[in-house]
Amino acid sequence: MRLRDRKPFHFVKLRKIWYIISILIILPGIISLFSQGLNLGIDFRGGSLLDLRFSQPVEVEQVRGLLAGFGLEGASIQRSDQTDFLIRTRELSEDESRDIVQQLNDKLGGVTVLRTERVGPVIGQELIRKAMYALGAASVLMVIYITWRFEFKQGIAAVLALIHDVLVVAGVFSIFQIEVDSTFIAAILTIIGYSINDTIVIFDRIRENILNKKKGEAVEDVINTSLWQTMARSINTVLTVEIILVALLLLGGPTVRNLVLALLIGITSGAYSSICNASPLWYDFKRLERRGRPKAARA
């Protein structure tokens, strides 16, 4: 056997191991999602955010003290540099936020407003609703597309792999309580589109190989061959995207960090689920179908 035809292990036969690995990764995330949920940012909950830079080093306690004067003892105050502060509070009116910035400026030294955000609770709820619609619409469209181009069972298998990826990302964000903002939705939808992309390239190869299948060759072997044939592509493709994402994560600054982090986790998980879950799941669905029709199986 030539080196390039080597198949170190049989993907379909080892599928239970892949399923178990997936479950072990997802389970803590699900538990965390149910127990502590996601750390929803003001985009979803509503509230105000002030991103301020002082002209001189300032202590968190000083800022907290001043905010207490406005009845904002519960505000979350994050200091990134000596002088940069990220303050999250309940929704502030235009006048309130002006007064706060004014006071901080007068008492603690020159404030530059880097960024402010104010989101009303209604907008937050609308965003949650839109996100749900978007997720639903995307999933349904994916199933329809795959059913059209391939078959329904493959569509279901692909969408299960997607749900896997979404759960991995949501789980990690929940466990580490990383803040979820509106870009998170963009990340999830991109992961959905991109992870299914990997799955489809594999399905495409399976489709082609089944057409050219030798007599007596088992479907699981065809799937296994297809997986190994597409392996280099699956890995290299994800690698190039990850190169870009890592560069953005390290050098791209804080504004897009959460978006990039979610993409990085999701696309890595997507590569795994495309290779290890989607096709083996489809194989299991096919077996279930045959078990349902015993005569056909014996024939």
Place this chain on the structure above:
Amino acid sequence: MKWNNILKLLGVILVVAAAAVMTVLPVIPGVKWLPFVNLIKQGLDLKGGVHVVLEAVDTPEAQVTPDRVKQAMAIIENRVNAFGVTEPIIQQEGSRRIIVELAGVSDPDEAVRNLIKTAYLEFKLEDGTTILTGGQLKNAVEGKNPQSGQAEVNLEFEPDGARTFAEVTAANVGKRIAIYLDGNLIQAPVIKEPIPDGKAQISPYESLEEAHNIAVLLRSGSLPVKIDVMEKRTVGPTLGSDSLNKSIKAGVAGIIAILTFMIVYYRVPGMVANLALVIYAILVLLIFAALHVTMTLPGIAGFLLSLGMAVDANVIIFERLKEELWSGKSLRSSIDTGFKRAFVAIFDSNATTLIAAAVLYYFGTGPIKGFAVTLSIGIMASMFTAITMTKWLLHLVAASNIVRNTKLYGA
């Protein structure tokens, strides 16, 4: 070696290199459309500005009606124009919402406060009766008092307002007349003599700018309904340019890493793919400029992501090419079959990402829409360049016979 093909190849490389330089570097100073990237419109998160969603709300005094919302929008538009912002966006969303985007405002929060001020002006007598309102105002201009040098706002009333004003001031000499703005008492001067010409001043203001803002508000008229801020996002100019620089740095680092990876792993086809990738990047940036796509931070991330994905089509093709070569086919027929077989996979896989991007565009707002747009344009352009450019270039390289060893094509 086939010299004419080699020359062609060199020509292509030169043209691409020149285009690449013109895209990112200001080669000829003073030429406005160079580098090309300057033609791309920057979003608020890159150049600083404010995005605000306003909503008309019911109050006991004024219920929200479609007419009032239209009126309020026109007034807000007047105020925005008076502030002198370039290319503002003012649009209605749904029945009660108005979205305003202002770029390059030095104090975005102050600007928003001024947009939503009712600016309801009232003149009242000591007994509380209202004699005049802002509705009867003809004009309001800021100015400096020639005697005291203090900033003030000069008011001029419409003829009927002026008549009332003359009558009332004549009948109330020695008494006070109170001026209220949005229910707040601004001042209550004593009427020294009748004012027949319908002119009045409000003063003093701390600066001419403050007087100007008040004058703008009074001129534009008072808002017919209460307007509330539903959502507001401001980005200062410092943060905007800082984010842009960081994204560019990250992009350059990522692209260099990808180019290196492709050469090391795929050798000759890798170089071809790199050339195609550079063409791709230039093409996409030109499309952004041509379609007036607004570049946002997530938009840049989307563009860079699409670069990573653009490599994918090439990877699929090259892996196919390798397999065809292993099966013993000649280089040229391997290229053709490789492309043909890879096409279906490329098409199907990109279609799903496009579907996701379309959904995102439909449901998303602001910067998220920007992300969906750049990602979609990127995907379509990447399919195009991979299928046309890479194929043509590979054939050119094969035909030029520079590299005959098929091992260097991955076999």
